[in-house]
Amino acid sequence: xxxxxxxxxxxxxxxxxxxxxxxxxxxxxxxxxxxxxxxxxxxxxxxxxxxxxxxxxxxxxxxxxxxxxxxxxxxxxxxxxxxxxxxxxxxxxxxxxxxxxxxxxxxxxxxxxxxxxxxxxxxxxxxxxxxxxxxxxxxxxxxxxxxxxxxxxxxxxxxxxxxxxxxxxxxxxxxxxxxxxxxxxxxxxxxxxxxxxxxxxxxxxxxxxxxxxxxxxxxxxxxxxxxxxxxxxxxxxxxxxxxxxxxxxxxxxxxxxxxxxxxxx
Amino acid sequence: xxxxxxxxxxxxxxxxxxxxxxxxxxxxxxxxxxxxxxxxxxxxxxxxxxxxxxxxxxxxxxxxxxxxxxxxxxxxxxxxxxxxxxxxxxxxxxxxxxxxxxxxxxxxxxxxxxxxxxxxxxxxxxxxxxxxxxxxxxxxxxxxxxxxxxxxxxxxxxxxxxxxxxxxxxxxxxxxxxxxxxxxxxxxxxxxxxxxxxxxxxxxxxxxxxxxxxxxxxxxxxxxxxxxxxxxxxxxxxxxxxxxxxxxxxxxxxxxxxxxxxxxx
DNA sequence: AGAATAGTGTCTTTCAGACAATATATG
DNA sequence: CATATATTGTCTGAAAGACACTATTCT
Numbered sequence: 001x002x003x004x005x006x007x008x009x010x011x012x013x014x015x016x017x018x019x020x021x022x023x024x025x026x027x028x029x030x031x032x033x034x035x036x037x038x039x040x041x042x043x044x045x046x047x048x049x050x051x052x053x054x055x056x057x058x059x060x061x062x063x064x065x066x067x068x069x070x071x072x073x074x075x076x077x078x079x080x081x082x083x084x085x086x087x088x089x090x091x092x093x094x095x096x097x098x099x100x101x102x103x104x105x106x107x108x109x110x111x112x113x114x115x116x117x118x119x120x121x122x123x124x125x126x127x128x129x130x131x132x133x134x135x136x137x138x139x140x141x142x143x144x145x146x147x148x149x150x151x152x153x154x155x156x157x158x159x160x161x162x163x164x165x166x167x168x169x170x171x172x173x174x175x176x177x178x179x180x181x182x183x184x185x186x187x188x189x190x191x192x193x194x195x196x197x198x199x200x201x202x203x204x205x206x207x208x209x210x211x212x213x214x215x216x217x218x219x220x221x222x223x224x225x226x227x228x229x230x231x232x233x234x235x236x237x238x239x240x241x242x243x244x245x246x247x248x249x250x251x252x253x254x255x256x257x258x259x260x261x262x263x264x265x
Numbered sequence: 266x267x268x269x270x271x272x273x274x275x276x277x278x279x280x281x282x283x284x285x286x287x288x289x290x291x292x293x294x295x296x297x298x299x300x301x302x303x304x305x306x307x308x309x310x311x312x313x314x315x316x317x318x319x320x321x322x323x324x325x326x327x328x329x330x331x332x333x334x335x336x337x338x339x340x341x342x343x344x345x346x347x348x349x350x351x352x353x354x355x356x357x358x359x360x361x362x363x364x365x366x367x368x369x370x371x372x373x374x375x376x377x378x379x380x381x382x383x384x385x386x387x388x389x390x391x392x393x394x395x396x397x398x399x400x401x402x403x404x405x406x407x408x409x410x411x412x413x414x415x416x417x418x419x420x421x422x423x424x425x426x427x428x429x430x431x432x433x434x435x436x437x438x439x440x441x442x443x444x445x446x447x448x449x450x451x452x453x454x455x456x457x458x459x460x461x462x463x464x465x466x467x468x469x470x471x472x473x474x475x476x477x478x479x480x481x482x483x484x485x486x487x488x489x490x491x492x493x494x495x496x497x498x499x500x501x502x503x504x505x506x507x508x509x510x511x512x513x514x515x516x517x518x519x520x521x522x523x524x525x526x527x528x529x530x
Numbered sequence: 531a532g533a534a535t536a537g538t539g540t541c542t543t544t545c546a547g548a549c550a551a552t553a554t555a556t557g
Numbered sequence: 558c559a560t561a562t563a564t565t566g567t568c569t570g571a572a573a574g575a576c577a578c579t580a581t582t583c584t
Contacts, residue, residue: 017325018283018284018285018286018325019283019286019323019325020283021283021284021286021366058284058355058366060282060283060284060364061357062357063355063356063357063408064353064355064366065355065408084406085352085353085407087350088329088350088353088368090323090328090329090330090368091328092326092327092328099325101286101323101329101368103353103355103366141349142350143328143330204563205563205564206562206563221546221547221548221549222563222564223547223548223549223550223564223565223566224546224547224548226563226564226565227545227546227565228545228546231545245563248555248556248561248562249555249556249560249561249562250554250555250556250560250561250562250563251553251554251555251556251561251562251563251564252554252555252562252563253562253563253564254563254564469536470536470537471535471536486573486574486575486576487536487537488537488538488539488574488575488576488577489573489574489575491536491537491538492538492572492573493572493573496572510536513534513535513582513583514533514534514535514582514583514584515533515534515535515536515581515582515583516534516535516536516537516580516581516582516583517535517536517581517582518535518536518537519536519537
């Protein structure tokens with residue numbers, strides 16, 4: 001029997017036909033009281049001219065997490081944002097070129113940190129507001145094509161352009177729906193919403209509530225929202241009062257500071 | 266500019282160095298009032314002799330879902346069980362042979378349906394009971410190596426053999442922990458537990474409760490469990506009474522029939 | 531009767547949702 | 558003062574958790 005060292009030397013990775021692996025990033029932000037998603041217009045085949053989720057091939061020397069972080073730097077000029085793996089899409093014919101599986105990531109970016117090339121250049125990018133009247137299939141399979149209770153996805157571009165699912169490249173409509181569902185599901189038991197704050201070291205509860213409302217797609221009761229957030233976060237010390245807001249319309253809000261549990265001390 | 270057809274013809278997928286893609290299946294079952302996981306002992310390098318999650322390379326003509334279904338047929342002789350994607354692990358050095366990313370799946374199999382080769386043959390397989398005293402990091406990153414609140418994973422083999430994380434191949438200890446966390450998190454808002462029932466068309470609430478207890482790792486209050494299950498499932502018609510159990514010790518239990526919402530109509 | 535398991539009832543505390551009322555800023 | 562926003566308080570019904578009690582079978 002050969003030793004482990006011999007085995008590793010003789011191992012030939014090309015004995016299997018490998019699929020291509022890409023990483024797609026859903027870059028979400030909240031502005032104008034609405035949830036928005038960054039899309040880019042494809043300037044190559046296939047799906048030339050259609051809008052797509054930014055992505056790129058996974059390099060051989062980086063993990064998917066690293067590729068996602070790299071890609072969001074390149075595409076949105078931002079780093080150190082919350083980034084989490086969403087789902088891996090692997091249907092055989094999802095890309096007409098060749099076999100491509102895509103590891104989708106979800107990023108939450110404060111609007112002020114987001115920098116993208118909105119011009120009509122080689123890689124035209126745009127922010128689309130998202131409306132997603134969700135179906136109730138909480139446990140639905142992300143890659144099955146025909147859910148019985150299909151939720152309706154509506155994307156509105158900066159110039160009021162409304163694009164339907166058919167204007168999206170590949171299976172990206174389904175990926176977007178999966179991401180919105182995921183965000184809604186995790187909203188109330190994770191710190192997801194805090195990733196959208198312009199300044200986590202000084203935010204008001206109203207600002208946080210508007211983020212929740214944008215993600216959920218409906219209004220929340222002001223008093224009840226305050227009560228639950230303060231109960232869940234203030235008692236455990238994850239948010240602390242930081243003094244009053246200045247120069248606003250109406251009564252100044254108390255500003256809070258958010259510190260992650262295993263944060264930078 | 267070339268047409269789409271020309272583009273597709275000229276496209277060369279080998280211009281990028283592709284990683285290998287595998288699909289790993291965490292085959293869970295509940296027996297003896299405890300959660301169990303099927304592992305196989307590796308008979309090749311690397312990690313020769315260590316226990317590992319069954320898996321295999323993704324074929325070029327099948328989706329990850331299909332590969333997972335195929336693999337669980339091959340390994341556990343079972344089909345038509347609940348199978349869901351868990352997470353994709355892609356750290357650069359997780360496999361010493363070459364670059365391998367692994368799409369992990371989670372399967373819930375009734376013990377009676379599970380058939381594996383327990384013998385000490387070429388692919389020795391064994392069921393290990395799982396104890397996982399979880400840390401509280403609900404939103405922890407599955408692939409980060411050093412969680413502050415590392416939960417302790419203990420696997421016990423059929424002959425009482427206790428294996429620690431170091432006896433597991435690759436990053437499989439982490440994958441297993443991620444799976445247990447996922448199951449615990451989804452237990453009370455999905456139908457996950459029903460996937461372990463020996464006969465979903467005739468089960469008692471005690472049987473269902475034992476499954477919940479096995480997954481959670483602690484006892485549940487009998488009365489409160491009945492109340493919540495009946496409220497959540499009986500009112501919506503997803504479980505219905507089916508008559509009394511026969512020939513058991515103690516008072517015979519009411520048997521229920523579980524029908525999934527978008528079931529086989 | 532006694533053991534074993536199934537099922538019901540009750541009490542308390544907590545929480546969610548609806549909504550009213552008060553507080554503090556600007557113009 | 559009117560307006561706008563922030564913040565607090567109150568009421569009700571639902572739900573969770575703890576725990577005692579009753580019911581039906583077998584030996």
